[in-house]
Amino acid sequence: MLESKDNEFARLVDWVEGRVSEREARILEKQVASDTTMHDDVMWLRAFALISEATVIGSPPPEVRDTLVDRFEEYAEGKRRSGWLKRVVATLSFDSNLQPALGLRTTGAPQSQRQFVYSSEVADVTINLRTRSYDGLADLYGQIFPVDGTDPGAFGAQLLNDASEAVTTATNDMGEFSFGSVPPGTYEVLACSDQAEIRLSGVEVRRGM
Structure with a gap:
């Protein structure tokens, strides 16, 4: 009997929408x-059809979009605090200023540049620092290489330092990210997705590296 009623209602829907x-x-x-x-x-189906035709879903105004972004960031922070994320600490496997680990050779980077490679069970991350000669600040370029096939564009990156406010950015579809005008200091980089948080420590920016 229930099936018969469902079929009857489906026929009415088709009739109202002109499909019979x-x-x-x-x-x-x-x-x-x-x-x-x-x-x-x-009568109900016809009223619903009229309302549907008159309803237009547009983009939210900027203030609403900003509120939604803030709420999402609060949700992500709450998720991080709740322990739902898999947290890993990446290991430094290469530093162009030091004798490289794991048998890697130096790349001959100029003194104004420094290269790091970090490894973890979630992703490998490369960091390239380029010091600007005119002001002593550095530009940081990074790239995330997930080891499990995760979309590299699903990550975000955060630059942390005790002396300055955290800066956050998103990766592109190649997993690339960057931070500009980074003052000298020692930083941590967090690479985060909705599943994992990778911590890179000891990212040192020197004046005139």
């Missing part, structure tokens, strides 16, 4: 005229 033949439409019209319940259902 003329013959079937005439049959349904006679049934609706003699059945109060079917008549009420048709």
Whole structure:
């Protein structure tokens, strides 16, 4: 009986939306005229169709979008505090200023540049620092290489330092990110997705590296 009612309602939907033949439409019209319940259902479906046609879903205004972003960041922070994220500390496997680990050779980077490679069970991360000669600040360029096939564009990155406010950015679809005008100091970089948080420590920016 329930299936029959469902089929009947589906036929009414098709009729209201013009998806039945003329013959079937005439049959349904006679049934609706003699059945109060079917008549009420048709009236409701027609009212719903009119409201749907008149409803336009547009982009939210900037202030609403900003509020949604803030709420999402609060949600992400709460998720991080709740322990839902897998947290790993990446290991420094290469530093162009030091004898490289794991048998890697130096790349001959100029003194104004420094390269780091960090490894973890979640992703490998490369960091390239380029010091600007005119002001002594550095530009940091990074790239995330997930080891499990995760979309590299699903990550975000955060630059942390005790002496300055944290800066956050997103990766592109290649997993690349950057921070500009970084003052000398020792930093941590957090690479975060909705599943994991990778901590890179000891990212040192020297004046005139």
